[in-house]
Amino acid sequence: MSGLEWLLWAGALLLAGGSLVPVLRRGAGAALALQGLGTALIGLAGALILFGEPALGADFSDGLSPRLGVDGLSGFFLATIAVVAVPALVYARGYLEGGPRERLTVGLAGLFIGSLILVVTARDPTTFLAGWELMTLAPAAAILAARSDATVRHAVFVYLAVTHLGGAGVWISLLALAHYGALGEPGALAAQGGAVQALVIVAALVGFGTKAGLMPMHSWLPRAHPVAPSPVSALMSGVMVKVALYGLVRVLFEWAAPAPLWAGLALLGLGLLSALGGALYALTQHDLKRLLAFSSIENVGIAALGLGASLVFAAGGEELWAAIAFGAALLHVLNHAVFKALLFLAAGTFERAAGSLDLDRLGGLLRRMPWTGGAFLVGALAIAGVPPLNGFASEWLTLQALAHAAFGPSLGVGLAAAVAAAGLAATAALAAFAFLKATGLVLLGAARRPEAAAAREAVGGMRLAPLLLAAGCIALGAVPGLLVPALMELAPQPRGLASEPSLAVPGTGSLPSPWLLLGIVALTGLLWLARGSRRAAPVPAWACGERVEPALAWTSAGFTKPLHLVLESVLRPRREVTVVRERGLVRSVAYRGEVPHLFDTALYRPARRLALRGARLARRIQSGSVRAYAAYLLALLLVLLALARTGAIG
Amino acid sequence: MSAAAAAIQLGGLALAPLLPGAIQSLKARLQGRRGPSPLQPYRELRRLWSKSLADPQPTTIVYRLAPCVLAATTALALLLVPVGGIVPDWGLGDDALVLVGLLVLGRFALAAASWDTGSGFALMGASRDLTLAVFAEALLTLAIVLAALPADSTGLAAMSAAANGSAIWSEPAHWCAAGAFALVVLVETGRQPIDNPDTHLELTMIHEGPLLEYAGRDLALLQWSAAARHWIVLVLAAGLFLPHWGGFGAQLAAAVAGVALLCLALAITETAQAKMRILRVPGLLAAGCLLALAGLASSLAGGLV
Numbered sequence: 006m007s008g009l010e011w012l013l014w015a016g017a018l019l020l021a022g023g024s025l026v027p028v029l030r031r032g033a034g035a036a037l038a039l040q041g042l043g044t045a046l047i048g049l050a051g052a053l054i055l056f057g058e059p060a061l062g063a064d065f066s067d068g069l070s071p072r073l074g075v076d077g078l079s080g081f082f083l084a085t086i087a088v089v090a091v092p093a094l095v096y097a098r099g100y101l102e103g104g105p106r107e108r109l110t111v112g113l114a115g116l117f118i119g120s121l122i123l124v125v126t127a128r129d130p131t132t133f134l135a136g137w138e139l140m141t142l143a144p145a146a147a148i149l150a151a152r153s154d155a156t157v158r159h160a161v162f163v164y165l166a167v168t169h170l171g172g173a174g175v176w177i178s179l180l181a182l183a184h185y186g187a188l189g190e191p192g193a194l195a196a197q198g199g200a201v202q203a204l205v206i207v208a209a210l211v212g213f214g215t216k217a218g219l220m221p222m223h224s225w226l227p228r229a230h231p232v233a234p235s236p237v238s239a240l241m242s243g244v245m246v247k248v249a250l251y252g253l254v255r256v257l258f259e260w261a262a263p264a265p266l267w268a269g270l271a272l273l274g275l276g277l278l279s280a281l282g283g284a285l286y287a288l289t290q291h292d293l294k295r296l297l298a299f300s301s302i303e304n305v306g307i308a309a310l311g312l313g314a315s316l317v318f319a320a321g322g323e324e325l326w327a328a329i330a331f332g333a334a335l336l337h338v339l340n341h342a343v344f345k346a347l348l349f350l351a352a353g354t355f356e357r358a359a360g361s362l363d364l365d366r367l368g369g370l371l372r373r374m375p376w377t378g379g380a381f382l383v384g385a386l387a388i389a390g391v392p393p394l395n396g397f398a399s400e401w402l403t404l405q406a407l408a409h410a411a412f413g414p415s416l417g418v419g420l421a422a423a424v425a426a427a428g429l430a431a432t433a434a435l436a437a438f439a440f441l442k443a444t445g446l447v448l449l450g451a452a453r454r455p456e457a458a459a460a461r462e463a464v465g466g467m468r469l470a471p472l473l474l475a476a477g478c479i480a481l482g483a484v485p486g487l488l489v490p491a492l493m494e495l496a497p498q499p500r501g502l503a504s505e506p507s508l509a510v511p512g513t514g515s516l517p518s519p520w521l522l523l524g525i526v527a528l529t530g531l532l533w534l535a536r537g538s539r540r541a542a543p544v545p546a547w548a549c550g551e552r553v554e555p556a557l558a559w560t561s562a563g564f565t566k567p568l569h570l571v572l573e574s575v576l577r578p579r580r581e582v583t584v585v586r587e588r589g590l591v592r593s594v595a596y597r598g599e600v601p602h603l604f605d606t607a608l609y610r611p612a613r614r615l616a617l618r619g620a621r622l623a624r625r626i627q628s629g630s631v632r633a634y635a636a637y638l639l640a641l642l643l644v645l646l647a648l649a650r651t652g653a654i655g
Numbered sequence: 656m657s658a659a660a661a662a663i664q665l666g667g668l669a670l671a672p673l674l675p676g677a678i679q680s681l682k683a684r685l686q687g688r689r690g691p692s693p694l695q696p697y698r699e700l701r702r703l704w705s706k707s708l709a710d711p712q713p714t715t716i717v718y719r720l721a722p723c724v725l726a727a728t729t730a731l732a733l734l735l736v737p738v739g740g741i742v743p744d745w746g747l748g749d750d751a752l753v754l755v756g757l758l759v760l761g762r763f764a765l766a767a768a769s770w771d772t773g774s775g776f777a778l779m780g781a782s783r784d785l786t787l788a789v790f791a792e793a794l795l796t797l798a799i800v801l802a803a804l805p806a807d808s809t810g811l812a813a814m815s816a817a818a819n820g821s822a823i824w825s826e827p828a829h830w831c832a833a834g835a836f837a838l839v840v841l842v843e844t845g846r847q848p849i850d851n852p853d854t855h856l857e858l859t860m861i862h863e864g865p866l867l868e869y870a871g872r873d874l875a876l877l878q879w880s881a882a883a884r885h886w887i888v889l890v891l892a893a894g895l896f897l898p899h900w901g902g903f904g905a906q907l908a909a910a911v912a913g914v915a916l917l918c919l920a921l922a923i924t925e926t927a928q929a930k931m932r933i934l935r936v937p938g939l940l941a942a943g944c945l946l947a948l949a950g951l952a953s954s955l956a957g958g959l960v
Contacts, residue, residue, distance in 0.1 A: 445770025
């Protein structure tokens with residue numbers, strides 16, 4: 006065995022040990038350390054393979070015997086898993102301590118990480134599907150281990166129901182691929198003709214798309230992610246939805262390749278819907294974790310836009326841009342994993358410190374919790390896609406890919422790409438809006454509740470983990486050019502790009518990220534010095550001469566009101582104002598407003614109603630009488646005999 | 656050539672306040688008033704620079720840092736704008752989308768500062784600014800895509816070179832792009848009919864709202880940033896979307912004439928047009944998006960000529 010294989014097996018052993026130990030005996034801390042070390046070793050091995058070490062283990066096969074292996078793409082996803090899992094485990098020590106069923110949750114977290122690793126290293130359909138199902142079930146168990154009130158049970162039920170209904174697509178596409186021998190020999194599927202290929206691609210889009218949270222199959226995501234313990238939320242949002250994208254990449258770019266143009270356009274459409282819809286609904290949320298969950302949908306949409314653009318370029322024969330768009334999507338996968346994990350972990354700290362995740366009940370936490378608050382601010386800037394942080398680098402590259410796809414030559418594709426580019430720009434603006442709202446309501450201004458005013462900074466691992474991830478946001482933003490060429494090598498038709506810190510992409514004005522970072526920091530510092538800070542007069546904020554009272558504080562709904570009004574026909578906000586009068590005097594006014602989730606009310610609810618109605622119809626023939634069942638059997642037999650007689654079957 | 660362009664850009668950092676000053680002065684003339692001199696913004700900056708700062712309670716470093724971040728990003732964005740068709744090599748590249756990103760960072764900083772003060776008027780302005788930004792950024796991206804199409808690059812120098820000469824004006828796409836960018840100019844400079852820079856009524860403010868709490872050097876930095884934004888969008892508009900030709904010198908002359916023309920156009924628009932209802936602005940910007948898409952369609956379909 007080579008050194009890398011040793012590294013992988015040692016990591017797997019440590020992870021397995023770390024998952025079993027807490028179930029058998031005490032010692033959650035040691036178990037988390039073992040898990041963290043094991044995941045770090047596996048991630049290191051993955052990163053080494055990504056950066057040029059030869060692939061390890063078996064190739065893909067269509068057989069039944071279990072096979073494992075790691076190539077560049079798997080290596081990238083292993084590294085991404087480790088980048089999120091290690092800080093999440095560091096964080097989990099303090100977060101889970103003393104909580105209900107601490108040791109069980111730790112064990113399940115290890116199992117969850119193990120299942121994620123299994124999916125990306127599986128090299129045969131059986132192992133892949135086993136890992137896939139385990140990856141769905143492990144977080145559900147972890148959620149229920151920590152909390153099991155009725156709302157959480159319902160959220161977990163919806164999660165399992167929707168992901169399994171949609172997940173049927175994964176089984177269909179995988180089994181069909183294995184049937185035609187396309188896993189071991191890419192190109193075998195294309196030889197089967199368009200219909201089979203279309204079946205596999207549509208099934209994969211539905212199956213993996215559901216798990217990735219692509220709209221309109223996303224309904225489970227904003228329910229399940231917020232109720233999980235924060236380290237598990239970070240893993241679900243940071244990595245689990247990305248592992249679904251890994252499956253989509255394998256199918257579209259490898260097993261079912263070359264994917265036809267319509268697959269690229271479909272992915273562009275799904276990505277645009279998810280990006281815009283996710284950002285828009287993130288903006289209307291009042292709960293921090295729900296906001297983060299919707300923003301995960303948005304970011305998966307951005308990655309899907311990159312993948313779709315790559316397929317469109319590949320279908321048009323533009324291999325360089327196909328590789329750039331592919332690299333952009335993978336870069337965004339990694340970037341989103343880093344900042345979303347950071348934001349979920351920080352949200353967990355805020356909940357612990359201030360007792361709530363309701364945006365209107367926090368406020369002023371930056372002063373009380375400078376470390377966690379500062380890390381959250383970095384994460385918010387990164388996810389809002391502003392330079393020089395990592396979110397900007399990948400969104401810039403994706404936007405460049407869409408812009409170049411809009412240059413034609415085909416009219417339809419060009420217009421579609423231009424609409425997608427404009428949509429991505431609007432998405433970035435919406436995300437900035439949403440995270441300004443979150444930052445402002447959580448970190449800035451005055452505390453809105455006594456609990457928030459008395460919040461205490463986290464200590465130990467809970468403080469360290471978000472800071473590590475914030476450093477990752479800055480580092481990935483400074484030198485994306487060192488990573489993108491390696492990611493472009495993973496594209497089906499790899500194309501090289503000079504590996505330097507800046508992103509010097511042909512056909513653009515280049516993104517010299519290290520210099521931008523330096524320029525912004527240096528110039529801001531110079532102006533800060535020029536400004537001086539000695540003669541600042543403390544004054545109250547201007548409120549037309551009134552005293553600024555908590556009742557005058559802006560709310561989450563108030564800040565987004567202009568957009569609600571502009572998009573009233575799309576969002577259809579509901580509001581109720583109840584005025585209580587007594588003898589002609591208004592005693593109290595109660596206001597309640599919400600933005601209903603249109604996909605739930607217009608798509609899922611009618612579908613559920615239809616399913617229940619169908620079930621009621623089906624129940625009519627379930628009389629419970631044995632004679633009726635005997636009659637059904639006889640009727641079936643007669644029908645089959647008649648069919649056999651006419652030659653329709655047999 | 657490059658050194659001259661660099662000198663002009665650095666000069667632009669100092670000359671920028673002249674643009675809003677000139678617009679105000681022209682506007683006053685058009686309205687039959689004598690009005691302030693075009694140098695008035697410099698006098699205000701000098702006055703503010705020597706006044707003391709204000710520190711609303713309770714605020715954090717976010718409030719105090721925001722003017723510096725805004726001014727720094729605006730200055731860097733200004734260094735990306737080509738003058739006379741040349742972008743000096745500052746090591747920052749010349750990408751149009753990077754320029755947009757820098758402006759977004761400044762907007763983010765100012766809106767965060769509004770939250771930090773908790774002032775209702777600041778937040779009202781910030782929330783309106785962010786609402787319009789959703790539509791304005793889609794429009795700006797489409798305008799950039801259209802202008803980048805003939806150059807096959809989003810590099811600003813290449814885009815400016817592709818618009819050089821008279822041939823480009825026979826393409827309907829370029830007319831559409833110019834029309835779309837005209838709307839971007841109105842939004843980004845905060846001029847009527849989208850925003851009213853002269854208003855003293857807090858309830859109608861957009862860009863002025865977040866500035867209300869600031870005083871002294873902070874306010875000077877913010878006002879300079881607003882002026883530098885004028886420089887960025889007007890010089891960009893003149894360099895990409897107004898006729899220009901020939902070498903560095905000729906392009907420079909064309910740019911000066913173009914910026915002067917745009918200032919006059921802004922002054923006339925402000926005189927002739929009332930402010931729109933804020934809720935109507937997104938419709939206007941969406942119409943701009945449709946115009947840009949129509950331009951793209953005509954270009955991809957081979958043009959109408």
